[in-house]
Amino acid sequence: MSESVAPTGGSTRGPRAGASRAGRKVARNVGIPLLSIVLLLALWEAIVVVFHVAPYIAPRPRQAILAVTQNWSVLWPLTLGTIRETVYGFVTGAALGLTLGVVMAKVPVLQRLVYPVLVLSQAVPIIALAAPLVLILGFSVAPKVVIVAWIVFFPVTVNVLDGLSHVDRDLINLARVFGAPRWRTFLQIEIPATTTPLFSGLKIGATYAVTGAIIGELAASDGASLALYQEHANSNLNTAAVYGTTMLMTVIGISWFLLVVGAEVWATPWQRRSVARRHWWRRS
Amino acid sequence: MSPSLLELRDVGKVFGDTVALEPTTFSVDEGSFVAIVGPSGCGKSTLFNVIAGLLAPDSGAVVMNGSAVTGTTGHVGYMLQKDLLVPWRTVQDNITMAARLTRRVTDADRAEARRVAEQYGLGEFLNHYPSALSGGMRQRVAFMRTLVTHQPLLLLDEPFGALDAQTRLEMQQWLLQVWRDTGRTVLFITHDVDESLFLSDRVVVMSPRPGRIVADFANTLARPRTVDTLTDATFIELKSRVMHLLHGGTS
Numbered sequence: 001m002s003e004s005v006a007p008t009g010g011s012t013r014g015p016r017a018g019a020s021r022a023g024r025k026v027a028r029n030v031g032i033p034l035l036s037i038v039l040l041l042a043l044w045e046a047i048v049v050v051f052h053v054a055p056y057i058a059p060r061p062r063q064a065i066l067a068v069t070q071n072w073s074v075l076w077p078l079t080l081g082t083i084r085e086t087v088y089g090f091v092t093g094a095a096l097g098l099t100l101g102v103v104m105a106k107v108p109v110l111q112r113l114v115y116p117v118l119v120l121s122q123a124v125p126i127i128a129l130a131a132p133l134v135l136i137l138g139f140s141v142a143p144k145v146v147i148v149a150w151i152v153f154f155p156v157t158v159n160v161l162d163g164l165s166h167v168d169r170d171l172i173n174l175a176r177v178f179g180a181p182r183w184r185t186f187l188q189i190e191i192p193a194t195t196t197p198l199f200s201g202l203k204i205g206a207t208y209a210v211t212g213a214i215i216g217e218l219a220a221s222d223g224a225s226l227a228l229y230q231e232h233a234n235s236n237l238n239t240a241a242v243y244g245t246t247m248l249m250t251v252i253g254i255s256w257f258l259l260v261v262g263a264e265v266w267a268t269p270w271q272r273r274s275v276a277r278r279h280w281w282r283r284s
Numbered sequence: 285m286s287p288s289l290l291e292l293r294d295v296g297k298v299f300g301d302t303v304a305l306e307p308t309t310f311s312v313d314e315g316s317f318v319a320i321v322g323p324s325g326c327g328k329s330t331l332f333n334v335i336a337g338l339l340a341p342d343s344g345a346v347v348m349n350g351s352a353v354t355g356t357t358g359h360v361g362y363m364l365q366k367d368l369l370v371p372w373r374t375v376q377d378n379i380t381m382a383a384r385l386t387r388r389v390t391d392a393d394r395a396e397a398r399r400v401a402e403q404y405g406l407g408e409f410l411n412h413y414p415s416a417l418s419g420g421m422r423q424r425v426a427f428m429r430t431l432v433t434h435q436p437l438l439l440l441d442e443p444f445g446a447l448d449a450q451t452r453l454e455m456q457q458w459l460l461q462v463w464r465d466t467g468r469t470v471l472f473i474t475h476d477v478d479e480s481l482f483l484s485d486r487v488v489v490m491s492p493r494p495g496r497i498v499a500d501f502a503n504t505l506a507r508p509r510t511v512d513t514l515t516d517a518t519f520i521e522l523k524s525r526v527m528h529l530l531h532g533g534t535s
Binding site for chain 1: 336337338357358359360362364366368370371372373374381382384385386411412413415416433
């Protein structure tokens with residue numbers, strides 16, 4: 001960020017002070033969460049050492065990480081596969097969720113008709129879905145994508161629906177008084193007003209997306225996948241690899257979540273800034 | 285006589301068993317500043333929504349510049365106590381909101397927003413988001429958004445109701461200045477008697493159950509109005525008259 005984010009009025013400190021303040025902010029927003037991860041790993045290490053935990057029960061963090069890095073050439077393509085399933089599934093689920101939310105908000109009859117089905121869909125144990133999905137879609141990437149999308153769409157739909165039905169009536173009336181056609185009111189008022197709930201749904205979806213992909217891999221893989229790699233390591237009593245793979249999956253999950261958070265930060269500058277960014281497409 | 289910009293002909297509205305507005309006839313001359321004062325439930329907001337076209341009356345007609353606009357929208361500027369600025373748009377983009385909602389925003393729209401904002405002291409805030417502004421500044425932006433619709437009639441429904449007393453007085457004087465500069469016609473709702481007298485050429489008093497007009501008289505206070513106006517003998521006299529009308533008297 002090149003511009004100052006400080007509210008106007010009385011900022012007489014120089015750019016250097018601004019830079020150090022921005023530095024402190026980064027330290028606070030990135031440093032502290034990183035510190036909590038380091039502390040967690042230290043706690044893990046301490047427990048293993050203090051209680052003399054056997055390596056086949058729990059390895060030290062270092063060993064788990066080494067089990068990943070030393071087999072990176074094998075794990076990287078599997079990781080890519082999981083990422084692909086997560087991303088495809090997430091995008092599909094998000095698009096479906098947004099569409100359903102909008103359609104249901106705009107057509108009350110459909111809302112009453114479809115809502116119970118949506119709730120039902122989430123009551124079905126995901127793992128029980130896998131078998132029929134394999135029968136229908138085979139062992140390809142498709143069943144995993146469907147499972148991820150199945151998990152992701154629901155919080156998106158619920159939040160978008162909620163957001164759209166809570167747009168300020170007075171604001172919509174104001175648009176009417178201006179003589180706005182309904183589609184413009186929808187695009188200019190209702191959709192932007194729903195950005196925050198939309199991202200709430202996306203963030204919930206993002207946290208579960210990788211879990212969905214792994215469940216899909218467990219239930220619907222015949223070849224190589226991260227989930228099967230871990231199962232294989234488990235049956236070989238390679239505990240370090242089991243823990244390492246879990247950490248790898250977690251890292252994928254966190255990265256995806258952070259990416260969605262980043263998208264939200266980018267898409268909603270008004271939440272943090274008092275002055276708009278300058279864009280080449282923005283005319284004044 | 286100057287021609288009427290707005291005419292209401294026997295406009296009435298009923299909600300269930302409640303007569304929100306008895307059949308009402310009244311007109312507003314071009315360029316005038318009319319204040320409607322009354323307690324809550326007197327039908328002033330119903331009257332407003334009917335004029336704006338948000339509400340279809342059960343009877344009667346709304347006529348603007350000689351043509352009926354009953355139950356249709358897009359013929360007035362409109363502003364409420366809530367500023368209704370959208371948080372995701374800058375001050376400039378909020379000012380051009382009406383254009384954005386009806387057509388493509390042009391460079392001319394943006395230039396006009398800039399000019400108006402600069403003229404009325406918000407030039408430095410064009411690129412700010414509304415969250416960075418004070419309540420008074422936000423109401424000013426909301427008013428500029430109403431102004432650039434170029435509607436001859438501005439409907440203002442307690443626009444300063446949420447502001448503190450000092451800011452409100454400042455905003456009232458500012459509004460009078462803008463009104464003088466632009467020559468628009470203003471219909472101003474308030475429950476504040478002082479405010480109605482301070483601003484208007486004409487005061488319409490409304491009363492509830494059923495909602496109706498109980499008095500309609502010219503406000504003869506000299507312009508320009510200043511802080512001294514508020515303690516002027518005529519002001520006190522008019523105020524006491526309106527107070528009596530609002531609280532049971534009939535004189």
